[in-house]
Amino acid sequence: MPDGLEQQRFHDFGLDRRIVAEALGTCLLVTTVIGSGIMADTLTNDTALALLGNTLATGAILVVLITTLGPISGAHFNPAVSLVFALKRNLAPRELGFYGAAQVAGAIAGTVAAHLMFDLPLIEPSLKVRTGGSQWFSEWVATFGLVAVILAGLRFDQKAVPWLVGLYITAAYWFTASTSFANPAVALARSLTNTFSGIRPLDLPGFVIAELLGALCALALMSWLLRQPPPTPKHPHRGQS
Numbered sequence: 516m517p518d519g520l521e522q523q524r525f526h527d528f529g530l531d532r533r534i535v536a537e538a539l540g541t542c543l544l545v546t547t548v549i550g551s552g553i554m555a556d557t558l559t560n561d562t563a564l565a566l567l568g569n570t571l572a573t574g575a576i577l578v579v580l581i582t583t584l585g586p587i588s589g590a591h592f593n594p595a596v597s598l599v600f601a602l603k604r605n606l607a608p609r610e611l612g613f614y615g616a617a618q619v620a621g622a623i624a625g626t627v628a629a630h631l632m633f634d635l636p637l638i639e640p641s642l643k644v645r646t647g648g649s650q651w652f653s654e655w656v657a658t659f660g661l662v663a664v665i666l667a668g669l670r671f672d673q674k675a676v677p678w679l680v681g682l683y684i685t686a687a688y689w690f691t692a693s694t695s696f697a698n699p700a701v702a703l704a705r706s707l708t709n710t711f712s713g714i715r716p717l718d719l720p721g722f723v724i725a726e727l728l729g730a731l732c733a734l735a736l737m738s739w740l741l742r743q744p745p746p747t748p749k750h751p752h753r754g755q756s
Contacts, residue, residue, distance in 0.1 A: 545625025552711035574685030641713025658729030
């Protein structure tokens, strides 16, 4: 949420409810990412079709979660996004810690929930290799774009942000080589599932570092790009003293 709405929201909802909203939203997001991946992989042997099913479900749930939980917590569901808002001074350092912890806990719970629904082990570390410069750069691009879209959307059309984020992630699944994790908490959760959406735990640090760097670069650029111009001084009309 933008600065004014952030302050209003903080007065309306206590930190405890905001933390629960962040945990719940991240949990449902991860449940959707992993669950739809399992379902798609079960129903088809076509990798492109499976990815499409995974993509549409993820984009759709983001619109729903941001619309419904955004007024409570800001609907970050992402430690990189929370870090950006902390650096913008919309989130206190103490709140950033609670948000991050809630997001990680919710993400892990989402993995467990998806596994329970599909009768899989509660936690099963992934064996899927996702590493290398192209993968890391993809995550930098994915997170850079996500944060840029959020900040620009909040600046120009706040009500459109749920759709902007959902549509961006839907697109980024397809134009990035990494399928756009763009979220350290989600990446961690996906390292705990040996399914279609998984990432090998050994490859996790490279993804997280790239995501955080992408978020910080987006903040730096968008802070300059979206900066309000100074007010134009008013000059008295001729003939006025």
